[in-house]
Amino acid sequence: MKIDIDFFSDTNTDPSRGMREAMANAKVGNEVAGEDPTVNELVSEVCNLLGKEAGIFLPSGTMCNVIAYKAQVEVPGDYIVLDETSHSLVVQSGLIAAQANANSLPIKGERGIFKLEQIEEYITRPHLRNIPRTRIVSIEQTTNFGGGAIWPIEYIQDIAKLCKANNVYMHLDGARLFNACAHTNIKPKEYVKLFDSAFVDFSKGLGAPMGAVLVGSKEFIEKAWYYKFQIGGGMHQAGIIAAGCLYGLKNNIYLLQEDHDKAKYLSNALDKIAKIDIDKSLYETNIIYFGLKDTKLPLDNFIDVLLRYGIRMLRIKDKIRAITHRDISYDQINFTIKVINETLKLE
Template identity: 35%
Template sequence: MIIDLRSDTVTKPTKGMLDAMMSAEVGDDVYKEDSSVNLLEKRLAEMFGMDEALFFPTGSMANQAALKLHTNPGEQVICDKYAHIYNYEGGGASFNSGISCKLIDGHRGMFTSAQAEEAINPPDFYHSPLTSLIEVENTTNKGGGACWDFEELKKIRQVADKHKLGYHLDGARLWNAMVFKKENPKQYGELFDTISVCLSKGLGCPVGSVLLGKKELMKGALRVRKILGGGMRQVGYLAAAGIYALDHHIERLSEDHKKAREIGEVLSQLPFIKKVEPIETNIIIFELNNNISETDFLNRLKEKNIHIIGMGSNKLRMVTHLDYTDNMHEELLKTLKKI
């Protein structure tokens, strides 16, 4: 039995999802003639109360398209120092849009409205980049699956409106946040100008993210997707997986959250663990004591067919997911207690 907790992207489609994919109606999506893609986009736009939605092969591409739609070259996006758009998208903000990132030193990937307002460059000071966008990520990946306080998100919206800035949400794991906080999609659709949601993380799809937004912004999204190489043909087979996931895989995310908390409880009792970050959703970040080798610890787990991620500086990460079974969970907890 191999226990893979490196990410929630390692899942395989379930039998029900495969059946849905194999029976999908498809067409040429570049011509917007794929009925399954059109249905997925329509469902998500209605779910979030947004004007339009567009299917992308990856979350990074969806985020990069959003940055492009909100900005012009030479401008600047405000985001947390842990933000995915800054740390894990290959420098795409500068490469694709010619913009820079103004990093906020937040807490676990989250910042306050006051910090956001302080980070805005004076628009009449032509020596600095023109601030045009505020970006947040919910849940925060590098912040250990932390969920934003919705009231703080509303305050940041007020800051964006006051300074005439765009407001984008990287919602790669937004499904986890909404399940944990008992929130609904329309709350987020009312708040943000654009939102990217991922189907291939917590929802267990093999591929796919969707960018949602207001009509005025989204009118250029199809062109930007084409420029980035994201135009696909009979992609309805993948969209059908997304439709199936929306019907079957959202509520079950609470199971992943429960297992993550139980892992955290065991880790916090082990003498060689220095710290376990607070656990809200499906990500567990913990730190080994200084005298323990991160590499040795990872290798010890690999010998037991357990695979997790090393983040450097003795920090490690586990992510629970759809394919992490009850049997695997029992085996992992038993193994951790014996190390």
């Protein structure tokens, strides 16, 4: 079935003509030997933007997470504290246990965000020989399953202060960090300076087909290189990929607010449909969740009806997720709303 309007994810963007041209014309070299000029330029740009001294180019954000965890877990079984809905815990194939040899300590936050008092006991408790130590606090900005919620920087500052005092690492899953920055006008380096490691992803709103950069200290990145090789992340002539990331960084980062505006437009329109259950005030960035009410139409059937019109959304438990991005137009949103209205009127 042909998908014309894809709300499934902002990873489902097509590289633009300009991005494809940049990739086709990229200067390349041996990435694993540090000889690819386009990769080197991308890493340098990201380090400057995030305020970190070193970085490493990787195919995906998932690889960034697993390498950051592996490089900072000191003893097998160490705890990684993170929200119970975190992407790396829920949908990254058990990487914490299988790859990082660590235990997860899931915290029940609100929309993917927890507070200092919820984790303080795990950070400050005395070390006992039969209880794992907490080594990492991992934060996702923005939260995917939290509907694009933005961690208040004050929360992060408080947690970072506690972690630093207790020799606990801070890691930022910044797959959509630039979306948070677009909404808050807080510079990326203001967030990232609070973390020992962080990554940004280029395959979300920036529209690249793949690629992410993990940053931190020189010592940390040297460890990251070891684990990059270990899990098969070494690349050759990777400048072709990095050129797409650079194009997105230079041209599309300033367009992210448009994605947020589209999500707001969609949520406002959904809120006017009687059988749609949505709290439109919750959604600040490009991810929204909604449900159905006063209807016997199952969610899966609703999703199938949309698909027949070439519209794709994703069911997550008792909600439907829609993510706006550069390849969705306002006309397509209007068409989607029309289809939803007609579907629920007929039900």
